Every structure is written in structure tokens, then in C-alpha cells.
Amino acid sequence: MKLAHALQYNLATSSAALYTTMPLVCLPLPQASLWLDADFLAPAESEALLAELTATVAWEQRSIRLYGKELPQPRLTAWHGEPEARYTYSGLHWEPRPWTPALQQLLRRVQAASGTQFNSVLLNLYRDGRDSMGWHADDEPELGAAPTIASLSLGATRRFRLRPRPGVAAEPLGLDLPSGSLLLMRPPTQQFWQHALPKTARPVGPRLNLTFRWVG
Ligand SMILES: O=C(O)CCC(=O)C(=O)O
Numbered sequence: 700m701k702l703a704h705a706l707q708y709n710l711a712t713s714s715a716a717l718y719t720t721m722p723l724v725c726l727p728l729p730q731a732s733l734w735l736d737a738d739f740l741a742p743a744e745s746e747a748l749l750a751e752l753t754a755t756v757a758w759e760q761r762s763i764r765l766y767g768k769e770l771p772q773p774r775l776t777a778w779h780g781e782p783e784a785r786y787t788y789s790g791l792h793w794e795p796r797p798w799t800p801a802l803q804q805l806l807r808r809v810q811a812a813s814g815t816q817f818n819s820v821l822l823n824l825y826r827d828g829r830d831s832m833g834w835h836a837d838d839e840p841e842l843g844a845a846p847t848i849a850s851l852s853l854g855a856t857r858r859f860r861l862r863p864r865p866g867v868a869a870e871p872l873g874l875d876l877p878s879g880s881l882l883l884m885r886p887p888t889q890q891f892w893q894h895a896l897p898k899t900a901r902p903v904g905p906r907l908n909l910t911f912r913w914v915g
């Protein structure tokens with residue numbers, strides 16, 4: 700398999716030429732399989748996509764039920780994919796909207812880069828530093844026992860945090876995810892780690908994140 704080879708090569712050599720053909724770099728993390736390509740999309744492409752998706756996606760601010768209270772999520776969201784890719788999390792039910800040409804094109808490229816098939820994408824729009832996502836793992840039953848999640852970021856650089864679950868001997872870490880970056884979380888990452896996108900007091904512009912998923 701492509702990624703297994705990439706890992707082998709990364710361990711065997713650190714030749715610069717390799718990274719031009721194997722752009723996903725393995726981030727060494729215990730009980731995880733985390734890969735990053737900081738330059739997956741060219742800056743001009745990222746900028747154009749951010750503008751197009753921000754303007755054309757049917758963004759919603761949905762509420763989650765927490766301790767019997769309805770709380771609006773601190774971000775805007777949308778769900779696109781194959782008709783059968785229905786999804787439930789935090790008590791919210793998602794019916795996918797169809798792929799748009801832009802999303803379908805991104806899907807193909809993300810699939811090619813990751814060697815993984817996806818049938819849906821969750822889009823999150825963080826309007827400014829007050830928008831965020833709390834600690835969680837993407838481990839809903841619909842995602843299967845060993846999910847691979849591909850996360851594409853556009854717009855403002857925000858710090859993505861990872862922390863080990865209790866019993867995992869590792870330190871938390873923060874990753875700045877720049878515009879155009881692709882982060883691949885392969886199994887067993889969701890099983891042993893949680894992640895979050897914290898608020899920031901820094902003045903930041905909007906950030907759009909797409910997580911490609913297989914929902915069964
Ligand atoms: O915005 C991000 O980078 C994280 C999004 C995320 O964790 C999710 O959609 O499950």
C-alpha cells in the first residue's frame with residue numbers, strides 16, 4: 700500500500716527529492732498515525748476555494764443538546780456526500796447535500812493523495828477566533844472501527860490540538876494548520892487520541908475546514 704511504502708521510505712532515507720513525490724510526512728506520535736502535507740494546495744488555489752465555498756455552501760449554525768439545553772455550535776457547518784452517507788453526532792442528524800463540482804474535485808485529489816476512499820465531507824467554517832470545536836474523537840459508530848479522516852484547511856492558520864486519552868503515555872501537542880494543508884488521521888489515531896480547535900484571542904480571519912470521511 701502507498702502509505703506503508705511512504706512510511707518505510709521516510710524511515711529509510713530523508714532525501715529531499717522524496718518529499719516532492721511523497722508529500723505526506725509522518726508525524727511521529729505514539730499509538731497514532733498522523734500525516735501532514737503543509738502545501739497540499741497552492742496558495743492561489745486555496746484562496747479561490749475559500750472564497751467559492753464560503754459564498755456557495757449552504758452554511759447552517761446548528762444547535763446541540765447539552766445537559767437538556769439547546770446550545771448553538773460556535774461555528775457554521777454543512778454536510779455533503781453520497782445520498783447513503785447519513786450521519787449522527789452529538790444528537791444531530793445529517794442528511795448529505797450532493798457533491799458540488801468543487802467538492803468532487805477536491806474529493807478526487809484527497810483520495811489520490813491518501814490512497815483512501817471517502818463518501819462524504821463535513822465542512823466547518825470558523826468565522827473568527829471565537830469560533831471553535833471542543834475536545835472529541837471522530838469515533839461515531841457510522842465511521843467504523845478504524846476510520847481514516849482527511850482534513851483540509853483553508854484560510855486563517857489556527858492551532859489544532861491533540862491530546863492522548865487516559866492510559867496513553869504521550870504528551871499533548873499543537874499543530875498550526877496553514878491554508879492549503881492536508882492532515883491525515885489514520886487508525887488508530889481516533890482510538891487513542893482526541894483533538895480540538897480552541898478559540899483564540901488573536902485577531903484571525905475566517906478558516907474553513909473540510910473533513911473527508913467514510914460513513915457506512
Ligand atoms: O477544524 C478542524 O481542524 C477540526 C475539525 C474536526 O475535528 C471535525 O470536523 O471533526
Ligand SMILES: [Fe+2]
Nearest residue numbers: 835836837894
Ligand atoms: Fe474531529
